[in-house]
Amino acid sequence: MFYDLNVPWTASDRELQRTVAFLDELGYDVVALTHTLSGKLPADLTCPIPTTLPFPTPSRLRFLRRCTLILADPSQNHRISQLSAAYDILAIRPTDERTLKQACESLDCDLISLDLTQRLGFHFKFKMLGQAIERGVRFEICYAPGILAVDGAARRNLIGNVVGLIRATRGGRGLVISSEAKTALAYRAPSDVINLASVWGLGQERGKDAVCKEARGVTVTAQLKRTSYRGVVDVVYGGEKPEQVTKAPALSKAERAEAQKKRKADAMNSNGGSLAGNSPKPVPKRDFKRQEKKAKTEGQVEVAPTKDAASGTKVNGVTNNMPIRMED
Amino acid sequence: MVRVKHRYLVATFLYPGAPTATSSKESLSQVLQFNQPTSDRLDAPLLLKAIRQGVAELFGDYGAGVVSPSLRINYLSPATSTAIIRTPRAHCQLVWAALSFMTQLPDPIAQPCVVRVVRVSGTIRKAEHEVIRRAKVIIKRAQE
Incomplete structure (x- = not known):
């Protein structure tokens, strides 16, 4: 599973469609469409990215919605929780050391994405970055600005900053590599990205982790933060069937019981055919109804344990056929 | 036997x-658009020069010097847009x-493109197998 967690979202459909098709061609599995906000947050925080894109997409590709907030002033972020609820992933782009410190220590975000093509006026310190990594916040390296750079300065800064990040995170723990490409031309295949990272000093294994494992960690923790109970337990859709389908076998069982009864009654009738004169009145209507009800409940009781056995969970007698799955 | 070791990049x-702008290309599927044939003007010396320049730009004289002894284009097929490039193993x-x-492709053509390395192999035989396998896969995908 390869992840690209930074694909700039554009309103132009054709451009986006080509980009998405190209990402599929390159072999990515999960793609996060990014909307960038800067300065003061607008009043309306709803996500402009539609959940289903308005064109046919490759079936293998999964889409996430991400927001990148450019943080220039440490005091302007009291609505971040609202913002993070509207998107699948929230990334923060600090612009100076103060905002980076704040993002590392306290801000409730999933990713810290520095603009590495600029010359940052400070060194990364493990103490600061380590705090963020311990909290589960990952750092992002965007490679595409270096590829598209016309002058050498942006590329040089990118490489210098990446080396600094790798050093400060003790060999590249908790790094995520993504593209942030303005055009489809700047996307590279996962193996190419891993090789680039390895040339920059990240190491083959860490590079692969940065495209697969760490990126997956970001998406999973982000999802858990938003939907789960205390970020620990989440109920995942476990392939349970819709309401009607679960009821259908119970009904059929009752019918079968009824049919059996009828057969019995028939047999009784045929047996009692010799006693024709006695005219054995079949079961009274009230009794019949009672029996039917009983058969129905019995049928359901019969069905319930099998359902439990299949799903393996039973809470206070109430069948719960959603398997509770622990996520890491 | 002691010999010079290489890596072959496909x-x-x-x-x-x-x-x-031509309308005929518009109707082609995305797979065919991405994997369209390369211009016939691209030949091995041109590509080799472009690679040398790229290495020199990224890694300076050191990189160019370290790479140059065994850098070679073993195979270049514009029709399938595939190349096999021999490099020194260590670099x-x-x-x-x-x-x-x-x-983009080297200068006289200057068409924007993305170069993707699909296989790194120690012997040219395996590299050739990979080229053939990929050609088959792409033909199958294009027919769908």
């Missing part, structure tokens, strides 16, 4: 850029990085 050229990553940083 590279493909992909064209994600906007299709040219194949430098050539690979230079290919990744390429954004």
Whole structure:
């Protein structure tokens, strides 16, 4: 599973469609469409990215919605929780050391994405970055600005900053590599990205982790933060069937019981055919109804344990056929 | 037996850029657009020069010097947009990085493209197998 967690979202459909098709061609599995906000947050925080894109997409590709907030002033972020609820992933782009410190220590975000093509006026310190990594916040390296750079300065800064990040995170723990490409031309295949990272000093294994494992960690923790109970337990859709389908076998069982009864009654009738004169009145209507009800409940009781056995969970007698799955 | 060790990179050229204005290309599927044939003007010396330049730009004289003794284009097929490039074993990553940083074909053609390394192999035989396998896969995908 390869992840690209930074694909700039554009309103132009054709451009986006080509980009998405190209990402599929390159072999990515999960793609996060990014909307960038800067300065003061607008009043309306709803996500402009539609959940289903308005064109046919490759079936293998999964889409996430991400927001990148450019943080220039440490005091302007009291609505971040609202913002993070509207998107699948929230990334923060600090612009100076103060905002980076704040993002590392306290801000409730999933990713810290520095603009590495600029010359940052400070060194990364493990103490600061380590705090963020311990909290589960990952750092992002965007490679595409270096590829598209016309002058050498942006590329040089990118490489210098990446080396600094790798050093400060003790060999590249908790790094995520993504593209942030303005055009489809700047996307590279996962193996190419891993090789680039390895040339920059990240190491083959860490590079692969940065495209697969760490990126997956970001998406999973982000999802858990938003939907789960205390970020620990989440109920995942476990392939349970819709309401009607679960009821259908119970009904059929009752019918079968009824049919059996009828057969019995028939047999009784045929047996009692010799006693024709006695005219054995079949079961009274009230009794019949009672029996039917009983058969129905019995049928359901019969069905319930099998359902439990299949799903393996039973809470206070109430069948719960959603398997509770622990996520890491 | 002591011999010089190489790595063979199988590279493909992909064209994600906007299709040219002709309406016939518009109707082609995305797979065919990305894997369209390369211009016939691209030949081995031209590509070799571009790679040398790229390595020199990224890694300076050191990179160019370290790579140059065994750098060679073993196979180049514009029709399938595939190339096999021989590199020294210890420094194949430098050539690979230079290919990744390429954004267009060398100068007289100057068509925007993405170079993707699909296989790194120690023997040219396996590299050739990979080229054949990929050609088959792409034909199958194009027929769908």
